[in-house]
Amino acid sequence: MFEFSKLVAPFQAAKGPPPGDSLRAFVAWALHGAWRWIGLTALLGGLSGLTEIASAFLIGWVIDDALAHQGGDYLAAQWPLLLAIAAFYLLLRPAILGVNAAMSSLAIAPNATALVLSRLHAHVLGQHIQYFDDDFAGRLAQKAMQTSRALVDAAVEICNTVVFAGATLIGATFLIGGMDARLALALLAWLAAYGALIIYFLPRIRKRAKARAGARAAVTGQLVDTLTNMKTVKLFAHTAREEDAARLSIGRYRGAALDFGRLSTRFRVSLNVIAGALPVLMIGGALMLWQAGAATAGEIATAGIISSRIGQMTGWVSFTAMGIFSHIGEVEDGMKTLTPPPEVTDRPGAPAIGRVAGEIVFDDVRFHYGRGRESGGLNGLGFRVAPGEKVALVGASGAGKSTALALLLRLYDREAGRIAVDGRDVAEVRQESLRAQISMVTQETAMFNRSARENILYGRPDATEDEIHDAARRAEAHDFIQSLRDVHGRQGYDAHLGERGVKLSGGQRQRIALARAILKDAPVLLLDEATSALDSEVEAEIQSALWEVMQDKTVIAIAHRLSTIARMDRILVIDDGRVVEQGTHSELLKRGGLYARFWDRQSGGFLNLEAAE
Template sequence: MKPAHLIDPFRPARGAPPRRLGRFMLWCLRGAWPAILLAAAISALSGTLEVLAALLLGVVIDTALEAGPQGFFATHWPLLPGLGVFFILLRPAVLGLSAFASSVVVQPNITPMVQARLNRWTLGQAVGFFDDDFAGRIAQKQMQTARAVTDVISEMVNVVAFALATLIGSAVLLTTIDLRIAAALSLWLMAYFALIRWFMPRIRRRSAARAGARAAVSGQIVDTITNVKTVKLFAHDRYEEDSVRAALGSYRDKAAGFGQVAALFRVSLLALAGVLPVVLIGGALILWSAGEASAGDIAAAGAVALRIAQMTGWVSFTLMAVYANIGEIENGMKTLAAPHALTDAPGARDLRMRDAKVAFDGVTFTYGRRGGGIQDLSLTVRPGEKLGIVGASGAGKSTLVSLLLRLYDPEEGRILIDGQDIAQVTQESLRRGIAMVTQETAMFNRSARENILYGRPGARDAEIIAAARKAEAHDFILGLRDGTGRTGYDAHLGERGVKLSGGQRQRIALARAFLKDAPILVLDEATSALDSELEASIQFALHRVMEGKTVLAIAHRLSTIAQMDRIVVLHEGRIAEQGTHAHLLSRAGLYARYWTRQSGGFIGLSEVEQ
């Protein structure tokens, strides 16, 4: 195995991310600890060599003074080659190995590993998790947290392990000179750590506040850019600019607050660092004047004091960065480590699809409110049946199919597919068995081929083209050209498919559903963006793709479902009527009034029946 591969960056983490810092870090880094500890050990060895360098300096000075100018080279010349081996070969080799372990083994692998784990967990969240937040903010939190975890580990390896080894080695070295010198260093270290302990929680809190404000800025900007067409149509450039400016103002205030405490921390530590050389060198001089220390001891104590004083600024800056990153990790953890609202039941098995029979058994779901959604609904869709679902806005149509896809769990009742409670099967297997085309078609900023291929990854080009032909999409796809010159099926569609018309997006989505070829097909206003002529042109394809499948089709345009085997009319979350198109018209009830009152083939969106 290559050294760079000592950490598997895509090894999944077991279980949910904990919501306490220490355990969260362990979850993020599980599997990487052997490489991290090895890198820390090499860094500690580098710190020990710094102390050894001071010790060698003292030995050389004492030996030179003892032997005198004439006798040193005659009797102690091997010291020079020894110094050369240490400073030219050993020390650079160990420091280089430490740099390699950090920059090649640890850092490049930790960031993708943490972000992959957080992204995997985030993708498992229920739809409501994403409905309640900005997409940009969630993405920012993932990147921010992964980077912060990497920085904490990197600094702990590069600096903290190095500094601790240097301090411990220095204490041991000073003990060999005189216990009183070592005691002076101990007192200084106590003051040093007391100062750190006072400042670090404050840095941590202000860093978390700064991270939250930064993520809010990203969320606001991404939200504006994502909806830039709406911004332009309503001439709200200034309104959005003011919103971003307000978010930036909050970030500026939080960043300034962090900067104030950070600056005070550094000044305090640097002042304390200046005390150390005075105390150690002064103490060694006092002992030397009393005949209790040698000139080499003075040199060694001075080298140690200067090295620690220099290192203090470096360490203080690093610790400030570590605690700032910890604040960012805690801030990201609050969002990203939220438990999943919808989980597979313990021991859940894959859905075994046989006949594709769907049954709603006394289902109630009101989104946690007293009204809305659906109420005590029972409905069976027979294998291969084509069921149309109509009703005014808010009648519960989309709620019905959202529950079937288990985007939400019923508050009461259950939903069965071929006799299997969907709450007891894996969500992935459930959704594999259902193809869906929605009113708001979702497109990726990828090629037309990739967008269609999303229905069944691994399908051949011939199958992709056949699906596009069925959806009446092939011809317009051949005419596509994006900003980089890619054409046809290779052309990218822009974010959320903005380069396509509504009808073109819907036909791509239909092609995706055709390619998936799932036993259950859900059409949620699947032809709403098509004009009547185009809709008529793909009716044959729609009926052909529905053959042999269980179909649930929601539509405001009643002409699209008039030929269904059965039509269910929902009103205030309950089934008001059901039957064939002709039967429902003959009843002169809700459906007949919808049919009579519709304008251009659509049910009035504000339709209210008295």
Template sequence: MNRAANLIAPFARTDQPPPQTLWKFLVWSVSSAWPFLLLAVVLSMGTGTFDVLGAILLGIMIDSALASGEGQVFSENALLFMAIAAFFLILRPIVFGAFSFVQSVVIGPSLGSLVLSRLHRWTLGQSVTFFDNDFAGRIAQKQMQASRAVTEVTIETVNTVVFALASMTAATLLLLTIDWRIAILLALWLLAYLRFITWFLPRIRIRAAARAGARAAVSGQVVDTITNMRTVKLFASAQHEDDVAIKSMETYRERMIDFGSISSLFRFLLTIIAAILPVALTAAVLALWQAGAATPGDIAAVGTVSLRISQMTGWVSFTLMGIYSNIGEVEDGMRTLTPRPTITDAPDAKPLEVNAAEISFDKASFSYGRETGGIEAIDLTVAPGEKIGLVGASGAGKSTLVSLLLRLYDAETGRILIDGQDISKVSQDSLRRAIGMVTQDTAMFNRTARDNILYGQRNATEEELIAAAKRAEAHDFIQDLKDHRGNTGYDAYLGERGVKLSGGQRQRIALARAILKNAPILILDEATSALDSEVEAVIQTALDTVMEDKTVIAIAHRLSTIARMDRIVVLEDGHIVETGSHSALLAKDGLYARYWQRQSGGFLTTKAAE
């Protein structure tokens, strides 16, 4: 059973990006499952044909019985009846069972995982801007929605559409053997039925896509509120968030009503159309029988087939409605998930090779697509092992400079080099592996303390993990952690975004992560801002050790934390306006000196120099 369940590799990779047209996207999603989908198609055709064949055999059985003399029905037809019994009791169950097994065990469990894993990998490769411009909950919802919809479209197409086509083909051939005029009646009814569904289904598809978009908006809004629940509580804004959520839910409700109104009309009219078929075909074959052109077996066969097709019409139509609804959801998910990343590796990108860790900004400019903001024509070289501090009011360009170095954005003009290698021409993963970073807004996963620290180096030993935590002054408080599941110490979960920790504790775990990573380049963005003075003094000692033999860029509004750097670079309005050591800049009595003199409580404010 396990072997059969793994015939389709559920997490198979593909090197191709997701297409942005529907049919090609569906093919891309299920590409590695084609051999087993084709097997399912063959079995579905078999089950559809066997349904009609059963009616044919029933008619043959009736005609044979009527043709036999009294008391000789079984003796004269023993072999025929045994063959028909074998068909119904052995052959038909084997084909139907094989089809059910392929659908439920081979295809069903693996196909959804295959599609979801491909969409998730693609989403992971998106640029930071992609995530900045959307709700996290909405993106996750679109991944789940699209993968589920693709799976259902694929399975229902094989399970229903192929089955129905095979049944219709076999039924038409059966009716032709009886009388061509009955086959013409079926063909005319089929044309009317197809015209009916081709008018309704595109409209259902449009309304299904609108319903899916509204549902995802509700999910995104709710997740956004829950993610920021502390802010909601602090600002007593539960009523506001409720109003915002209700507005999204009302839109979703309206889209559901739109969808429900057209689907109910579709079902009502379909019931009438389906009822026409058995009435018309049965009346026609009775007329032929009365004229001596049909047998009682023909009446039984036509009646059985017409009732089966009538019943199947409702089933197929509802399934087609579901398929079209899912196609609408696939298209809606495609619009969100398939855009091409704005930051990509060059076709011939090679791994970054760091020997000395020299950083050079060569006339680098970036303004986020605006006329002002960001940085402009920055020329800056950080020597191997040099420690520099970046200083400037908010919006001066400090974070932009760091984001460009990490290649979260690409410089609009100029270039950035590490050991003479243009970072736009090396792989992004190798670039970011060479850079350790500790930020003010420390990112934590809702995983264990161990998992969060090991993010710096996932194959580190337990001894290396604990040593890093001790150097970051995190070991003692980690040992005291306990979560709601009863896990303690390094096995305790930290909550979403580390909400169970104080700001200082989160930053110490982030420091431990950076220590464990041991990258040749280190970026500190307000790395000690959430620490009290006593802990900061201890951490500063640890940082001094961590910074040894590394090239360091540190951003700080608390100037005392970077006063000991080898060099301080002062930014204003995206330009470097001063550079030098702390003492040299104070002696210069320029912008940095004014910052130093006018700090409030040791911090640099946005308007400090005004």
């Protein structure tokens, strides 16, 4: 059997970024690679419509032909022709309709949806971090799914309904015109009234569908945000508050849905009235012509069949057209969210950086998240880290430490200055190649709702099982991983960790994150409060393993618990986005500056200096 499902390649790469300023350009971008098959589906839709006209014509012709042969053996005389007509109904017409259905349901709908969704997902993955900080993850996912589904549904419905109806109406006009020009004029007048109704209602439906789609996505975002933070909701006893917020969001969606429903109800009532007028007009006109001797019985039957079919089709087509405009509204709403160009991009022809020795240079770097000097950030940050050197960044919250690491990873683009790795500006090399050379463990540990093995393997997907276990042992994670069991009975490294790792304690998540970084074995290691979620005993165990991992690597570590960085080669004290002190732990204590004041505040009991050294 011919495999329609293989006609459209579902994961072809897009040509460039999605255009967000034109619906036509966006549709062309999204469906590129599928257009010839969509065109074939439209052609089959048109042929399917013409079979409706052929069917009505053949019935009328048989009636007239049978009446012309009264008194004779009609079946014996006309059996070859009648057999051909039967073949049309039993073979040709079903074949055309079947191939059209297969193209729509097997070639276009599943593959084109995957095509559009994969392209939108790939574009969203390329967005800068601020894009995700400014929106709900659930809302973005909903928009991508909604936009891809709506676009493909609109394309399929245009092929199967609009083209079908257009071919049917054109064929009907010619067929009726061949019977009598006055009937054709009456049909054209009816089509004009029908078109006026469509022109009035559908743009309004499109606008309200767009508003409904936005409200629906907002509900999804609100609910996902609450469910994702359910532990916080429970801890602060704010169930009622979240219920109120959900009701408000759902209420807006309900209001948008009611606006859409009221308009669509008026539209459908108007359509029913105009659809009912067509059979009255056409059959009544044919009867008048027959009474005047200008029409045959077969032509009356043909006019009746065509008018009844078009009348029935009117409601179907208009309902589908309303759906198409709704889909278009949803696509336009999705375009607004999903198509902004990324703010951090690779320059054309940017090379991969390759394996690095690990020299890092910040030269007069300035960055304020686009909010101006008063918002904090970096204000002329400058320092150099030699290959293999271990450097700590110390400073009050908001001093710019984490911002510096984010800029080194090029999660944002600096506003001024230069950041270089091994002498190469990070803005001049491919982002993915740069980040492949850097391992990072943060205070807010990211976990996928996948198995413990997959979470560790994220550091180096081609690692062996033995390498995974070794990394887990070095991160003091192997023992607790072996005791894991999820709700589906999966155990040990196969157990899933829950969304964002919620089934683990903070310390357990941190140890898996450390195992992931150990497995990656990148030449540059960044630690942003990497042991902050660990108790003192586990931290002491991991610090030993972590120190071993740091050997032969360039390390930049951020910590508020200053005992964790006292052994570093050099400590940089950052204040107001610039380096104000630097030196070893002992040198900075002797200097009696800002670092010494930080140390004095914490060494009174919380930290033990001798243990740290």
